[in-house]
Amino acid sequence: MKRARIAALAAFALLALVPAASAPVLDRARSGPCVDDPKVMRRVHMDLLLHGRDETVLRGVRDPRHDLAGCVDCHANKADGKVIGTASHFCQGCHAYAAVKLDCFECHSSHARDALRTARREPAESGK
Ligand code: HEC
Numbered sequence: 726m727k728r729a730r731i732a733a734l735a736a737f738a739l740l741a742l743v744p745a746a747s748a749p750v751l752d753r754a755r756s757g758p759c760v761d762d763p764k765v766m767r768r769v770h771m772d773l774l775l776h777g778r779d780e781t782v783l784r785g786v787r788d789p790r791h792d793l794a795g796c797v798d799c800h801a802n803k804a805d806g807k808v809i810g811t812a813s814h815f816c817q818g819c820h821a822y823a824a825v826k827l828d829c830f831e832c833h834s835s836h837a838r839d840a841l842r843t844a845r846r847e848p849a850e851s852g853k
């Protein structure tokens with residue numbers, strides 16, 4: 726009984742180690758910093774986004790810091806400008822790995838709006 730329990734605990738500890746070893750390598754952001762500490766973002770980004778959606782759709786409030794398109798601008802792949810597509814694309818890569826469904830991009834663009842502006846951090850008014 727006791728031995729079986731120790732074996733079960735050991736197996737569990739081993740399982741817990743596996744994901745860390747095979748965590749996906751995600752595309753690096755095009756610029757920064759993030760809207761909050763990345764360690765915090767890892768835990769709370771869903772609340773920011775889901776809350777932002779509710780506020781916008783139900784009450785007409787818009788917080789540009791939590792604009793989904795802004796996330797996409799920064800986190801898009803440098804070559805194809807997207808956050809979904811492969812296991813290394815920022816949003817899809819981690820979500821596929823974590824097995825969390827991500828249906829936002831059925832409506833919202835998964836493509837960065839203006840790669841050059843984001844990369845150089847030029848103000849929107851500066852034309853081309
Ligand atoms: C100005 C650019 C910028 C914007 C805008 C931005 N981020 Fe980030 N984000 C970063 C940088 C830089 C990091 C650190 C990791 C890296 O370099 O890719 C990061 C990290 C993260 C992480 C942690 C990734 C990990 O591997 O642990 C998450 C999650 C995240 N961002 C989600 C978001 C979401 C959601 C939004 C929109 C609300 C957003 N970010 C907006 C630049 C940005």
Ligand code: HEC
Binds near residue numbers: 751767771815820827
């Ligand atoms: C470092 C890993 C990681 C990255 C990168 C990441 N996510 Fe997540 N995301 C998660 C995890 C894990 C959850 C589920 C957390 C939970 O349920 O407690 C989640 C949950 C969410 C949710 C809530 C889903 C729901 O239906 O409840 C949304 C929305 C979301 N992420 C959007 C995004 C977007 C958009 C991006 C890209 C800008 C992104 N995530 C990047 C790991 C990540």
Ligand code: HEC
Binds near residue numbers: 791793
């Ligand atoms: C059925 C279509 C649809 C789906 C699916 C959807 N949205 Fe939205 N979303 C909208 C519409 C419409 C608006 C309001 C118009 C606007 O601001 O672009 C909106 C607004 C938002 C906003 C505030 C404005 C902005 O662009 O940032 C956020 C944040 C947001 N949605 C996040 C999400 C997230 C996260 C998901 C996935 C969990 C999601 N949405 C899925 C249609 C959708």
